[in-house]
Amino acid sequence: MSDDLLRVEHVRQWFPLRAGLLFDRTVGHVRAVDDVSFTLSRGETLGLVGESGCGKTTLARTVLRLLTPTGGSITFQGQDVTTAGRRDLAPLRRDAQLVFQDPHASLNPRKCVGDIVSAPLKRQGVGKAERRARVGELLELVGLPASARSRYPHEFSGGQRQRIGIARALAVKPKLIVLDEPVSALDVSIQAQIVNLLDDLQEELGLSYLFVAHDLAVVRHVSDRIAVMYLGRIVELSPAEELYHRPIHPYTEALLGAIPVPEPRRARRQRAVVGGEPPSPIDPPSGCVFHTRCPRAQAKCSVEVPPLTQYDGGHAAACHYPLNVTEAQIAASTRSPDSPEAAGDVTPEVLPVAQSA
Amino acid sequence: MFVLLVVMALCAPLYAKHVAHTTPDRNNITGKVTVGGEQRDVVSLDGIPIGPTWQGEYLLGADQNGRDVAVRLLYGARNSMFIALTATAITTILGIILGLLAGYYRGVVDWIISRSMDVLWAIPVLLLGVALGVSLALGGVKLGPLELSGDSLWIPTLIIGVVGVVYLARPLRGEVLRLREQEFVEAARAQGASGPRIMFGEIFPNIIATVLVFFPLLVANAVLLEAALSFLGAGVRDPDPSWGTMIGEGEKVIITQPALTIAPGLMLVLTVLSLNVVGEAVREAIDPRARVRLEQ
Structure with a gap:
């Protein structure tokens, strides 16, 4: 078995759209996730960013098999779980857990914290006395008093509830935790606390994270690598720091430009801003899905699906006319095996100078 | 209020036995009852039952078969x-x-x-x-x-x-x-x-x-x-x-x-x-x- 904890290959998640008076006909699909591939190693944190509706949450749920993918394959700890039934999913359910975005909706309001946190243990058949001890440990681990166990979720603040959610995820000693925007519903000061808690836990317990977020500022601190999603596809995948210094895909640059700066007058940097709304995933644009909003788009972009091109330093991007790369780097690049199946066999080019102004 | 009604219903046999001295389905067409010192038919000859007597027996009167309404009410x-x-x-x-x-x-x-x-x-x-x-x-x-x-x-x-x-x-x-x-x-x-x-x-x-x-x-x-x-x-x-x-x-x-x-x-x-x-x-x-x- 390799060091890969999770391997996602060409995963598609298309939701059928139904219409019709008497009989439902499928009239189209929402391509929430369209041919996405990536791997996650043990102990690694992969940040997954993109704007609302780009499919990152769907991808997170598909990875955990809360949804069955329309296509592609998911391998968890060397075992194919793409179409596994409830029984065969047991290892995934034990070793992979989910932390939700909204700590108000993710805790059952009618159950006390002790029951919530010990529910996963109960499902694994852990005895009562042991469960009690473990709940105490877990609450302490996430920085809550042991007395919290007999109280109900509504008695806690948002940050505390998120801690309860994390304790529940940790209960079964998972190897992978999928964090679905775990801090975006919280105050900024609480965000930092939770992010630091997650960081400490990772170090202590050797966890892997798939960290979903909609802005680049949060993931920067926790991620080893970051994947940028747009309209159901991964457009750039890069080591975390590198992404901030050398964005290759124009969409990534636009996202970076959208991070608020504390003192805009002093930090006057060039901001790339893309206008408009993302196109509908029901009928995504041909070729590169970003070409309708891309400031660098050329004729080729609307025809040819760009492959994910692997550059030096583990940095990959799917763009015909990449930013911040030299001709030599392009020459040294290779087509990533994680490219979409529909992608053409083309190499990126340097943008013609006349157009770049 | 509802509790009171339930309690009343539960006490029906007690009432029937000790106050009304009858059962819910005992007919008494030809019987007589003493009301205010005078004897009266429970059911009159032309079939009209007695009205409320406001006393232990036949508190709320009788029905055509001479059954005690109050008792039947509680059993009901x-x-x-x-x-x-x-x-x-x-x-x-x-x-x-x-x-x-x-x-x-x-x-x-x-x-x-x-x-x-x-x-x-x-x-x-x-x-x-x-x-x-x-x-x-x-x-x-x-x-x-x-x-x-x-x-x-x-x-x-x-x-x-x-x-x-x-x-x-x-x-x-x-x-x-x-x-x-x-x-x-x-x-x-x-x-x-x-x-x-x-x-x-x-x-x-x-x-x-x-x-x-x-x-x-x-x-x-x-x-x-x-x-x-x-x-x-x-x-x-x-x-x-x-x-x-x-x-x-x-x-x-x-x-x-x-x-x-x-x-x-x-x-x-x-x-x-x-x-x-x-x-x-x-x-x-x-x-x-x-x-x-x-x-x-």
Whole structure:
């Protein structure tokens, strides 16, 4: 078995759209996730960013098999779980857990914290006395008093509830935790606390994270690598720091430009801003899905699906006319095996100078 | 108030034995009773029963068979309450199960359950009740191990219980539909919980409040339905007393001896009123904003 904890290959998640008076006909699909591939190693944190509706949450749920993918394959700890039934999913359910975005909706309001946190243990058949001890440990681990166990979720603040959610995820000693925007519903000061808690836990317990977020500022601190999603596809995948210094895909640059700066007058940097709304995933644009909003788009972009091109330093991007790369780097690049199946066999080019102004 | 009524019903045998010195179905057509020192016929020669005497025996008068109305009223309360509470228990259990199944599984299961509800709803409750009541009472029921004779109290109980399911299962289904999309349900699924476990472990605790609010209203409804069925002769059968049958009997002499109709009628009004007050209070206590209504 390799060091890969999770391997996602060409995963598609298309939701059928139904219409019709008497009989439902499928009239189209929402391509929430369209041919996405990536791997996650043990102990690694992969940040997954993109704007609302780009499919990152769907991808997170598909990875955990809360949804069955329309296509592609998911391998968890060397075992194919793409179409596994409830029984065969047991290892995934034990070793992979989910932390939700909204700590108000993710805790059952009618159950006390002790029951919530010990529910996963109960499902694994852990005895009562042991469960009690473990709940105490877990609450302490996430920085809550042991007395919290007999109280109900509504008695806690948002940050505390998120801690309860994390304790529940940790209960079964998972190897992978999928964090679905775990801090975006919280105050900024609480965000930092939770992010630091997650960081400490990772170090202590050797966890892997798939960290979903909609802005680049949060993931920067926790991620080893970051994947940028747009309209159901991964457009750039890069080591975390590198992404901030050398964005290759124009969409990534636009996202970076959208991070608020504390003192805009002093930090006057060039901001790339893309206008408009993302196109509908029901009928995504041909070729590169970003070409309708891309400031660098050329004729080729609307025809040819760009492959994910692997550059030096583990940095990959799917763009015909990449930013911040030299001709030599392009020459040294290779087509990533994680490219979409529909992608053409083309190499990126340097943008013609006349157009770049 | 409702509690008081229940206590009264439970004390019926005590009252019958020690105060009224009779039983609910002892006929006394030719007997005499002493009222204010003078002897009077319990049922006069031209068939008019005695009115309220306001004393131990025949407190509220007698019916055409010379039976003590007050005693029958209390025994009738027992029957009415038994039927109403048991029927509502049946309604609640069935309603919860069907609501959970329809709301949680959706799809075909929901379609089957919801359409059956529609059919049940489309038929006027009374008509259905009378039809079922009469046909079942004539032949008795033989359902596997379940065997009921025609005059069993279980027949109206079952009818009322099943008919009421619609009123509970529908709102519950809606509630479950909403709850199943909540993230805590997804969290349970991510832990590998099975469908029934999610339904009863995660969703059920969240619909208890709704059930509690509906319960007294359903009981009130059941009391009324039982009275209506019995009045029409399709529920409790003579000589078993029930408020409905008593009103039905009293109706024949309503001009000459209105007390016979008024007494059980008042009891009905009091019961339903008190139940509605209870229901309202429960609703306010649990969720002041929610609006719950039983339509019939």
